[in-house]
Amino acid sequence: xxxxxxxxxxxxxxxxxxxxxxxxxxxxxxxxxxxxxxxxxxxxxxxxxxxxxxxxxxxx
Numbered sequence: 657x658x659x660x661x662x663x664x665x666x667x668x669x670x671x672x673x674x675x676x677x678x679x680x681x682x683x684x685x686x687x688x689x690x691x692x693x694x695x696x697x698x699x700x701x702x703x704x705x706x707x708x709x710x711x712x713x714x715x716x
Contacts, residue, residue, distance in 0.1 A: 664695045683710040
């Protein structure tokens with residue numbers, strides 16, 4: 657699934673995403689791909705998720 661960064665805290669490396677379906681999803685630092693050092697508001701990302709929430713975030 658794809659989405660947009662809605663909120664990001666660079667200190668905790670966590671924030672919120674807004675999916676293309678309009679769903680707001682919270683993510684933690686453990687979901688970011690290793691190569692991601694920073695996210696900016698409005699940045700497009702690829703989201704991996706299961707029924708528990710976000711499991712991975714990748715840039716494309």
